Amino acid sequence: MKKVLQITLGIITSVGGFLEIGSVTTAAQAGASFGYQLLWAVLLGTLCLIFLVEMSGRLAAVSKHTIVDATRERFGFPFYAVVMLGMVLVAFMVLVAELGGIGLSLQILTGLGFPWWAIPVSFLVWLLMWKGTFRLIENGASLLGLVTLSFVVAAVKLHPEWGSAAHGLLPTMPGDQKAKYGFVAVSILGASISPYLIYFYSSGAIEDKWDESYIPMNRMIAGFGMTFGGFLSMAVLVAAALALQPKGIDIDKFDQAALLMTTALPKWGFYLFAFSMLVACFGAALEISLAIAYFFAQGFGWNWGEDLEPSKDSRFSFVYTIIIFLAAVPLLFGVDPIKVTMISMALTAATLPLTIVPFLFLMNDPIYLGEHRNGWVSNSVVAIIILISFVLAAISIPLQIIGG
Amino acid sequence: MRLKRLLAVLNQIRAKSLLVVPLLFSTACKPPTPTEQMASVISWLATAGMAGDAWLRHTTPDKYTRQTLELSHDTLLQISDDLLKSLPPGIDTASLDNVLTRSRSRIAQMARLVEAKNSPAFLSQLDSLRADQKIVKQFSDSIESKQ
Amino acid sequence: MKLIRDVLDKKLIDLEQCDMGRVSGLVMYVGERSQPHISHILIGGSTLWMRVHPALARVSNRLAQLWGPKHKGAVRIPWTRVKSVGRDIKLDVEARETGALAWEIWIARHIIERIPGGGKEEVE
Secondary structure, eight states: OHHHHTHHHHHHIIIIIISSHHHHHHHHHHHHHHTTTTHHHHHHHHHHHHHHHHHHHHHHHHHSOOHHHHHHHHHOHHHHHHHHHHHHHHHHHHHHHHHHHHHHHHHHHHOOOHHHHHHHHHHHHHHHHHHOOHHHHHHHHHHHHGGGGHHHHHHHHTOOOHHHHHHTTSOOOOSSOHHHHHHHHHHHHHHHSOHHHHHHHHHHHHHTTOOGGGHHHHHHHHHHHHHHHHHHHHHHHHHHHHHTGGGTOOOSSHHHHTTTTTTTSTTTHHHHHHHHHHHHHHHHHHHHHHHHHHHHHHHHTOOOOTTSOGGGGHHHHHHHHHHHHHHHHHHHTTOOHHHHHHHHHHHHHHHHHHHHHHHHHHTTOHHHHGGGSOOHHHHHHHHHHHHHHHHHHHHHHHHHHHHO | OHHHHHHHHHHHHHHHHHHHHHHHHHHHOOOOOHHHHHHHHHHHHHHHHHHHHHHHTTOSOHHHHHHHHHHHHHHHHHHHHHHHHSOOTTSOHHHHHHHHHHHHHHHHHHHHHHHHTOHHHHHHHHHHHHHHHHHHHHHHHHHHHHO | OOHHHHTTTOEEEOTTSOEEEEOOEEEEEOOSSSOOEEEEEEESTTHHHHHHOHHHHHHHHHHHHHSSOSOOSOEEEEGGGEEEESSSEEESSOHHHHTTTHHHHHHHHHTGGGSTTOOOOOOO
């Protein structure tokens, strides 16, 4: 039973890591601009993530080491330092975007501009990390995250043409706006395959004290959790395709995205959107803050653990405290969270090889995984993901410039 | 050991190139074409229309509706300024300017009517805005065909 | 045993199963009449940054002079105190007595404990 309830780790990883301001914005943009044509990008991102998350959970359960532990030990400090630099910089930008997402959700609900919410929101995120336990964060975010199912309800109520939607699951080239199509596709993949997500999941497995007996459950959790997130992203895309595209509305600002569910769910659609975004971005902010703090603590060998009192893992607590309040600063100055989101998605795509390439080595290392090393199927999938990540790395910046 | 050293060197180079990227962003984004600008105009007019519809059906709060209408107005003003300077030949700039100015003025009036909670007058403005949207769409098709 | 693969960057665990950091460097003794051998494990200090670039090591030293615990250099653990080398390296020492947790304790006492809810860093 305890193992089945661990499904909450999968859901929070999904709600916080998969469905957040980046994936909602990019999915809504995709639907508003290209209808169903980019569903394949969400599907591809979901499949990649299922494999990567399963592997990260397996590594933690068998070796009792997180990906960061193993990266430092296997590749040495200089390599780890470069991965850390890339990952922390990009994750920090995503954290700014998520805190901004919470602020924007509160802005549309109250009318008070998102810069005013920067400090209170950061304080709340910090407080939950300071006083809360990993289990509280995990279960709380998962339960509240179920409100995001309203995207699915909205999409279904708009009566999509399932045949046309199914066609969207296969890649096709658009008639025009090829650069923008490419940019949105790259952004969707950058939003889906977020490295912080797999670092968080492997750390969560250690926090939840997994061992080898969790391997079958890990597969289920990774599969179910990431499918849940992918499904929700697809629902956002379909809802945007039906509610916004026919009117010619493109998503440039968050205020436009807020109209997503007002046709399908007249009475509650607006408020469900705001609350869903609030919860998703809050979960993501917690996850990213933890992921950054885990990265420092695990890499340098400090004490770490969300269940410990802050003074017992003082360096770990110090890092997330500094990070959260630093992330509020750009928002205080009115930096647009949506713009930060789009740039960070492209940068995530550009730095993916830094995470995925070492991961392939680790998943085949007998010292860490013994008989639970990757088989040919998993290795083939990682090889394909590495290929995708190099392609994304090469094209994401030019596409940001041309089509962004 | 050699592998560790080689990887470290390769990734130092990569890390330095990451620092260059934000500079590229700030200097190299290309300006939008008239067709793209017209698509933005249509998008923001439609946003104002959809926000207006939602408010009339009592599905969105007053503050959000007013702020979205004001945002639509300000964004349309910014786009119009650039658009009217870059139209291809053969487009009646004066007429387009006229309908865009009229639309913006209607949206501004709609924002004020939300504050006054005057639904009948708001509906009238919204209907007129829809008529303007159709004219703007015709201009957009014309511009696209000339590019 | 391969030092780079099996020792460098590995996590160190003390007598009481506490994490006490990672192996930042190794000190090798080269005597006139004896085989070269590892004499000490180094933890922390500027050793780590020296492995990336000497300039970073200088910056790290300068920053450490501005704030932090009194003992700022790398902690040296004699190789003779290593109990076992496996996934982690188990040591026959108590972390607190070695100075390996100096920064952890300093940050706990000077920053974390001053924030409400931070708790108390125990003195055993």
